[in-house]
Amino acid sequence: MSAPRRARTEYARVRAVLDLPIDEVWSVAGQFGGLETWADGVSACTVEGAGIGAVRSVTRGGVVREQLEILDPHRHQISYRILQPHSLPAEDVRGEITLRALGPRTTEIVWRSEALRFSAPAGALGARIEAFYRASIEGLERRLRAAD
Numbered sequence: 578m579s580a581p582r583r584a585r586t587e588y589a590r591v592r593a594v595l596d597l598p599i600d601e602v603w604s605v606a607g608q609f610g611g612l613e614t615w616a617d618g619v620s621a622c623t624v625e626g627a628g629i630g631a632v633r634s635v636t637r638g639g640v641v642r643e644q645l646e647i648l649d650p651h652r653h654q655i656s657y658r659i660l661q662p663h664s665l666p667a668e669d670v671r672g673e674i675t676l677r678a679l680g681p682r683t684t685e686i687v688w689r690s691e692a693l694r695f696s697a698p699a700g701a702l703g704a705r706i707e708a709f710y711r712a713s714i715e716g717l718e719r720r721l722r723a724a725d
Contacts, residue, residue: 585691589706617712667692
């Protein structure tokens with residue numbers, strides 16, 4: 578008998594509504610690379626490989642490596658795993674961005690993170706990550722509006 582799988586704990590979730598069509602939002606948010614053009618404080622983002630399994634290196638002070646796990650243009654979902662080593666006080670960290678059309682020119686974006694175990698209070702980590710997600714979604718909206 579195998580050991581039971583431990584459920585990951587969601588520690589960060591930000592929801593926002595953008596007055597932009599879902600396809601327009603997905604054209605940027607659905608790209609695994611390019612975070613430096615809209616994510617808060619990201620100065621560089623390079624991608625090794627293509628498709629599921631590709632790894633991006635995100636520079637925001639230090640460098641974090643993230644591996645693409647889901648890229649679903651029909652469900653407007655992108656999911657990634659943060660690779661070791663990293664400085665987050667958590668194990669098996671995952672992130673996910675999901676879009677949903679609320680109308681022809683209105684899109685809901687949800688950016689969330691979860692992890693298995695924490696070596697520091699999850700609430701403090703969540704507050705920090707949620708601040709980054711909020712500022713990044715604002716940057717995404719600014720980038721998309723500048724393209725109009």
